[in-house]
Amino acid sequence: MAFNDKKHPNLERLLINARPVTLDASSRVLILSDLHMGNGGRRDEFRRNAELLSTLLGNYYLPEQYNLVLNGDIEELFKFPLQGIMDQWGSFYELFEKFEQNGFFLKTYGNHDTGLLDEKEYPLKSYLVESLKFHYGKETMLLFHGHQASVLLWETYPLVSRLVVFFLRYIAKPFGIRNFSIAYNSRRRFAIEKSIYDFSNRAKIVSIIGHTHRPLFESLSKVDFLNFRIEELCRAYPAADSDLRILIREQIDALKTELDSCFKKGKKIGLRSGLYNTLTIPSVFNSGCGIGKRGITALEIEGDKIRLVYWFNGKQSKKFISDRDNHPVELASTGYSRLVLNEDSLDYVFSRLHLLA
Secondary structure, three states: OOOOOOOOHHHHHHHHHOEEEEEOOOOEEEEEOOOOEOOOOOOOHHHHHHHHHHHHHHHHHOOOOOEEEEEOOOEOOOOOOHHHHHHHHHHHHHHHHHHHHHOOEEEEOOOOOHHHHHOOOOOOHHHEEOEEEEEEOOEEEEEEOOHHHOHHHHHOHHHHHHHHHHHHHHHHHHHOOOOOOHHHOHHHHHHHHHHHHHHHHHHOOEEEEOOOOOOEEOOEOHHHHHHHHHHHHHHHOOOOOHHHHHHHHHHHHHHHHHHHHHHHHHHHHOOOOOOOOOOOOOOEEEOOOOOOOOOEEEEEEEOOEEEEEEEEEOOOOOOOOOOOOOOOEEOOOOOEEEEEEEEEEHHHHHHHHHHHO
8 A cells, every 4th residue: 555654653554564354245243352351350350241252252243154353452461460361261262263263363462462472372372463454345444452553652662561560460459549541541542542543544544443442433432423413313303293303302312311421421531522623534443342341342344334332231231322223132042132333334434534534
């Protein structure tokens, strides 16, 4: 690809060196990130969703012929030694590898599991890549964890990682210090997303990341999406008949309630919009994380569609607001449900990207 970006040389390097994978109309891909697998103890954040992940992988995505990409920070090496993680969650490594029979299984590394490169006995080492690029026709989707967009973090990584490991294992963990992560820092999270957004628009590609733990669909956060959906409904209201107006009012009330809930939660974590300019270009997607208190978010690519989905225990989680009147679908009698939060065609995504970027 004839492209030169002096402002983002590290991201350009990822694009040039990425492992290529060609997608076609029959392709199915599941993208997960940020599982942060630990040793199964009380400080292991993965523990709460381990059964859910095992169920959705083994009972849904594997038999439905999905390929699998784990997009970084799958193991939590800052807090736990690899051996302890493998001893606790060895069955997951066997499950991950089964996806190769569907076509491919690949695993990128993030800032919390870069140390895997030095582990000679790591069972998934042959699947490790720093980045990969999906070729969809003439278009490109670049998958990487996302920490590479932080120049300071990347250039000082060897020193910083040792200091972080020491702090988390021997100070934060024993004394119960939490939230020492970019996922809880709104300003740093926004800066990394914006850098990737700028690069993607200049390169005319779609970037699929993790790292910030914040699900993004077409460069929009949940708050942005709710605001845009409310605006769309307000515009549709004047031309609607009386019955439809009643439905629109009900939808707006539900969206406003969800938006208020987001802002109340945002006071605790430093809520910030995902908008990077006044014209939103759908060049950045984020699968979210696998350690959510209410469930797991993930991205799916199926043929010419891309979607953001949410898996949860139907008895415990509230309904998410979606841009369509979707309802959760329970997976057999497991008690776990899948909800499509948003979906669009890749042709639309790339058309908008080329027209607006």
